[in-house]
Amino acid sequence: MIYRLVGEGAMVLHMAFLVYVAVGGYLAWYRLPALWPHMACALYGLGITLIGWDCPLTDIETWGRERAGQAGLPPGGFIEHYLTGVVYPREHLLTVQLLVALSVAVSWIGALILHRRRQRHSSENRA
Template sequence: MVYRIIGEGAMVLHMAFLVYVIIGGYLAWRWPPMFWPHLACALYALGITVIGWDCPLTHVENWGREQAGQAGLPPEGFIEHYLTGVIYPAEHLLTAQLLVALSVAVSWAGALYLQRRRKTAENRA
């Protein structure tokens, strides 16, 4: 039972990480210091996508599921198993990746704009 919880917990953390990468930059609009943790997460996600770095959560989920007697993730990994073909069609993986990148870019541009606007308002006061 404990191993199954570990596997399921890793899956939930994995999903939370992906959601944070997609929308976390918008938190910096309200709380500017949140930009830095989002930058780290977004860069790591980019490394996983572009360079092929391993995600430790994949290893934890596989280990927990295998110890619980369940099948681990396929070699393609978390995104291929849970999202590709489920949330979006497999042939639109690149489109999904580009939309995530666009969301990150828009959130960062908005955070920069709001930061500059705050500084301008401070200088006027």
């Protein structure tokens, strides 16, 4: 039972991580320091996508599932197993990756624009 919980917990954390990478940068629109942890996660996600770095959550989920007597994740990992071909068609993987990258870029640019506006507005009110 505990191994199944490890596998399921890793799956939930994995999904939360992916959602955070895709839209977590918008938190920086409210609190600019939120940009730094998002940047670290987004860059790690980019490394996984482009360089092929291992994701420890994939390893933990596979470990837990195998010890619970279930099949581990396939070699393609979490995204291939749970998302590609399930949430979106396999042939649209690149499109989805580019949309996530666009969302990250828009969130970061928007955060910086809002931060500059607030700084300008704050300095005008002091004068």
